[in-house]
Amino acid sequence: xxxxxxxxxxxxxxxxxxxxxxxxxxxxxxxxxxxxxxxxxxxxxxxxxxxxxxxxxxxxxxxxxxxxxxxxxxxxxxxxxxxxxxxxxxxxxxxxxxxxxxxxxxxxxxxxxxxxxxxxxxxxxxxxxxxxxxxxxxxxxxxxxxxxxxxxxxxxxxxxxxxxxxxxxxxxxxxxxxxxxxxxxxxxxxxxxxxxxxxxxxxxxxxxxxxxxxxxxxxxxxxxxxxxxxxxxxxxxxxxxxxxxxxxxxxxxxxxxxxxxxxxxxxxxxxxxxxxxxxxxxxxxxxxxxxxxxxxxx
Amino acid sequence: xxxxxxxxxxxxxxxxxxxxxxxxxxxxxxxxxxxxxxxxxxxxxxxxxxxxxxxxxxxxxxxxxxxxxxxxxxxxxxxxxxxxxxxxxxxxxxxxxxxxxxxxxxxxxxxxxxxxxxxxxxxxxxxxxxxxxxxxxxxxxxxxxxxxxxxxxxxxxxxxxxxxxxxxxxxxxxxxxxxxxxxxxxxxxxxxxxxxxxxxxxxxxxxxxxxxxxxxxxxxxxxxxxxxxxxxxxxxxxxxxxxxxxxxxxxxxxxxxxxxxxxxxxxxxxxxxxxxx
Numbered sequence: 001x002x003x004x005x006x007x008x009x010x011x012x013x014x015x016x017x018x019x020x021x022x023x024x025x026x027x028x029x030x031x032x033x034x035x036x037x038x039x040x041x042x043x044x045x046x047x048x049x050x051x052x053x054x055x056x057x058x059x060x061x062x063x064x065x066x067x068x069x070x071x072x073x074x075x076x077x078x079x080x081x082x083x084x085x086x087x088x089x090x091x092x093x094x095x096x097x098x099x100x101x102x103x104x105x106x107x108x109x110x111x112x113x114x115x116x117x118x119x120x121x122x123x124x125x126x127x128x129x130x131x132x133x134x135x136x137x138x139x140x141x142x143x144x145x146x147x148x149x150x151x152x153x154x155x156x157x158x159x160x161x162x163x164x165x166x167x168x169x170x171x172x173x174x175x176x177x178x179x180x181x182x183x184x185x186x187x188x189x190x191x192x193x194x195x196x197x198x199x200x201x202x203x204x205x206x207x208x209x210x211x212x213x214x215x216x217x218x219x220x221x222x223x224x225x226x227x228x229x230x231x232x233x234x235x236x237x238x239x240x241x242x243x244x245x246x247x248x249x250x251x252x253x254x255x256x257x258x259x260x261x262x263x264x265x266x267x268x269x270x271x272x273x274x275x276x277x278x279x280x281x282x283x284x285x286x287x288x289x290x291x292x293x294x295x296x297x298x
Numbered sequence: 299x300x301x302x303x304x305x306x307x308x309x310x311x312x313x314x315x316x317x318x319x320x321x322x323x324x325x326x327x328x329x330x331x332x333x334x335x336x337x338x339x340x341x342x343x344x345x346x347x348x349x350x351x352x353x354x355x356x357x358x359x360x361x362x363x364x365x366x367x368x369x370x371x372x373x374x375x376x377x378x379x380x381x382x383x384x385x386x387x388x389x390x391x392x393x394x395x396x397x398x399x400x401x402x403x404x405x406x407x408x409x410x411x412x413x414x415x416x417x418x419x420x421x422x423x424x425x426x427x428x429x430x431x432x433x434x435x436x437x438x439x440x441x442x443x444x445x446x447x448x449x450x451x452x453x454x455x456x457x458x459x460x461x462x463x464x465x466x467x468x469x470x471x472x473x474x475x476x477x478x479x480x481x482x483x484x485x486x487x488x489x490x491x492x493x494x495x496x497x498x499x500x501x502x503x504x505x506x507x508x509x510x511x512x513x514x515x516x517x518x519x520x521x522x523x524x525x526x527x528x529x530x531x532x533x534x535x536x537x538x539x540x541x542x543x544x545x546x547x548x549x550x551x552x553x554x555x556x557x558x559x560x561x562x563x564x565x566x567x568x569x570x571x572x573x574x575x
Contacts, residue, residue, distance in 0.1 A: 015479045016402025023393030024408060026449035030427060031415040037426035051429065095321065103314055111562060112322045115329065118554045118565070120508035122526040123547045126533060127328050130335060130540050136343075138331050170328065175569065182570040231419045234510045238530060252511075255421045260428075260515055270425040277422035284417055 035277070042271035048264040060271035070272070072246045073254040076161070077279075080250060081229035084168050089221055091169065092176025093214075097206075099177065100184045110181075117174040121234025124171055128239040132163040157247030160240050164248050167235060172228070176221055183217030184210070223287050230279050251276050335544040343541050358545035362532065368546065370521065371528035375507060375550075378443050378524055383502040385448040390498055394457020395487055399469060409458070415451045420511050428515055442516035443524070447506060453498050456568075460494040461487065497568035500561055507554055525550040 042060055044053045064070050099110050116124070131138050132153035140150050153159050187210055195205045233252035236242065242249035242257070255276060259269020335343065337354045340361075362368055396402070397409050427446060428437075436442040464487060472486045488495075510526040517527055529546055536542040558565055 013402050016396050016400035016405060018479075019392050019396035019400060019483070020402075020405075020408065022389045023396075023412070023449075023451075023454050026389060026445075027412055027415050027451055030430070030446040030449040031418050031423070031451065032411070034423035034426035034430060035415075035418050037430075038423055041425055046425070046429075051432075098314060098318060098321070101314055102311055103318055109318045109322055111559070112325050114562070114566065115555065115558070116325065117569075118504055118508075118558045119551050120510065120526050120554075122508075122510050122529050123551050126529060126543055126547045127332050129533070130331060130544060131328060133540070136538070136540065167328075170325070178566055178569050227417075227419075231421060233421065234526075237510075238533065252419075252421050256424065256511065256514075259425050266425045266428075273419070273422040273424055276419045277417075280417050280419055 038270050038274055038277070041267060042274045044267050044270075046266035046270075048266075053267075056267065060268045063268060064271065064275075069246050069249060069254060073249045073251050074275075076246075076248060077230060077232075077250045077252075079161075080165065080168075080232060081226055083165050084172065084229050085222065085225045087165070087169055088172035088176050088225060089218070091173045092221070093180050095173060095177045096180035096184055100181060110177075113177055114174045116171045119171070122238050124167055125235045125238025128163060128167040128235065131167075132239070154240075155244055157244060160244060160248050164236055164239055167239065168229075168232070171235075172225070176225070179217050179221050180214065183214045187213045219287075219291060223284065226283055227280055230283070231276060251279075332544050332547055335540050336548040337545075338541050340539065340541045358541040359549070362536070362542050362546055366528070366532065366535070367521070368528065368549070371523045371525050372549070374440070374522060375524040375526075378440050378447075378513075379503055379506040381440070382444045382447040382506045383499060385444065386450040386453055386502050386506075387495065387498045389448055390450055390453030390457045391488070391491065391495070392483070393454040394459075394461050395483060397454065398458040398461035399464065399466065399487070412451050412454060416455070424511070424515060427512075431516060437516050438519060438522070440522065443509070443513050446512065447509070450502065453502065456498060457491075457494060460491065464490050493564075493567075496561070496564045500557070500564050501568045503557065504554060504565075 041053070043055060043057055045056050045059075046053055095113060099106060099113070103109065119127075129137075134140065134150075134152060134154040137153065139153070143150055151159050153163050191209050191213075192205055195209055200208070231252055232250055233256065236248055236250055237253050237256070240248040242253045251272065255269055255272035257263070258272055259266045334351050336358060337351060337356070338358070339353055339355055340358060397405060397412075431437055431442045431446065436445065468486055468490075469482055472482045477485065508526065509524075510530070513524050513527050514530070517523055520528075520531070523531065529543075529550055532543060532546055
């Protein structure tokens with residue numbers, strides 16, 4: 001800031017808050033305040049009709065520890081994250097390498113991979129019901145035509161879980177591919193040429209040149225994908241509704257169903273929602289620390 | 299040396315093309331089946347389901363339109379999406395400017411606070427936000443979706459990143475020429491932000507058009523449904539009638555798909571730059 005700018009700085013001290021006010025007001029009212037209230041409500045019972053609030057202390061957290069559906073939802077969310085995050089990242093990286101190479105009609109291929117990204121979670125879930133319906137589903141028809149045995153996509157828990165994972169991968173590879181493509185395009189061609197001159201093979205060049213340079217992209221994708229998978233809702237809600245039983249119940253669907261489903265237990269629902277937040281928070285902080293240690297080491 | 303090398307290159311390219319074609323077929327398959335089913339004859343579905351449709355009918359669209367106010371839902375979606383986008387993008391750009399180019403006390407801690415709100419999942423604040431919006435008397439109106447939707451922290455973050463690159467000398471020059479704060483923003487900053495605006499508008503249109511969980515909580519009146527909520531409702535009504543459901547699914551995804559095909563460059567740039575900086 002130059003010295004000449006000093007006189008107007010006083011006037012500008014009011015200009016800043018004025019320009020920031022709408023954003024701060026909205027975020028304060030509809031994000032920060034509800035987040036604080038969610039903590040409070042997790043210690044209360046909220047009457048379904050009147051909305052009257054009564055203090056129950058740690059009761060919801062005690063319920064949670066003994067709640068088999070909650071345990072199942074946590075397990076499913078963890079499993080869903082553990083499969084979809086590396087899965088979508090590995091596929092996205094492979095596709096990005098493919099689409100970054102010399103290829104006819106490359107733009108068209110890229111567009112096709114991106115397309116599911118703009119489709120709503122509800123529409124994805126409905127397309128899923130068309131594909132995975134056990135009696136009339138397209139995949140069943142296809143399997144029969146190929147002489148393969150039918151799969152119980154709806155009545156078998158593991159198969160239903162697989163259907164949710166598959167349709168999620170279909171949507172997410174577009175995103176991971178976009179990020180990895182951007183990363184690949186920033187890798188200097190000279191490095192690869194130098195590697196080639198030194199006699200490094202294709203795999204060696206990927207391992208020691210490309211992959212390290214994709215570090216920031218991998219890190220970003222890891223954070224974004226884990227957060228996305230922790231909070232998955234739309235597709236599961238529409239495709240399986242958490243069923244059969246609670247085989248595909250995740251924290252997102254369980255929190256919603258508890259608070260706004262037939263039970264309308266909003267106090268417990270708030271506590272469940274808070275668990276999603278705490279998971280997200282802990283993971284983000286861990287990642288942040290890991291990246292700082294890495295940056296300091298570098 | 300160049301002989302076998304070139305042949306290997308050509309072979310590699312052919313192999314890659316084959317893989318790319320397989321990938322493309324897998325990616326397009328669900329969408330293609332959706333389109334074919336949407337125009338399929340309900341009576342013979344799914345036996346008639348072929349890769350290439352034998353007959354095409356608009357009956358599925360007519361049937362659902364005759365029974366449910368799908369046109370209203372479409373207009374509702376359009377209304378909510380457009381108003382939220384205009385409000386949200388305005389708030390983001392104005393806020394981003396304050397955090398990138400103006401110096402004021404509290405700027406840094408407040409920016410960190412905004413950044414921290416990015417971590418808040420919708421599920422975590424569903425109950426308190428519902429009580430809050432209900433208390434404000436907004437439940438049962440579109441404002442219940444629009445006003446919280448305009449609190450788009452991500453947009454502020456993006457706008458700030460972009461505006462950090464706007465040279466401060468330009469703003470100083472305008473100030474020395476006697477331009478007021480509003481004038482500097484509108485005449486100097488905004489014209490430089492066209493790429494930012496394009497990205498923000500497209501990402502917001504996509505997000506709002508597809509938004510589901512929060513509208514599901516606050517839009518309980520069928521007359522107020524947006525398309526995703528209407529679709530989920532129709533799922534209950536037409537659970538086994540895939541042609542009807544796919545007709546409506548197709549209707550709901552078409553506007554965004556067209557928008558994406560027209561402005562793919564901006565979409566991709568938006569999605570890619572949101573993180574890598």
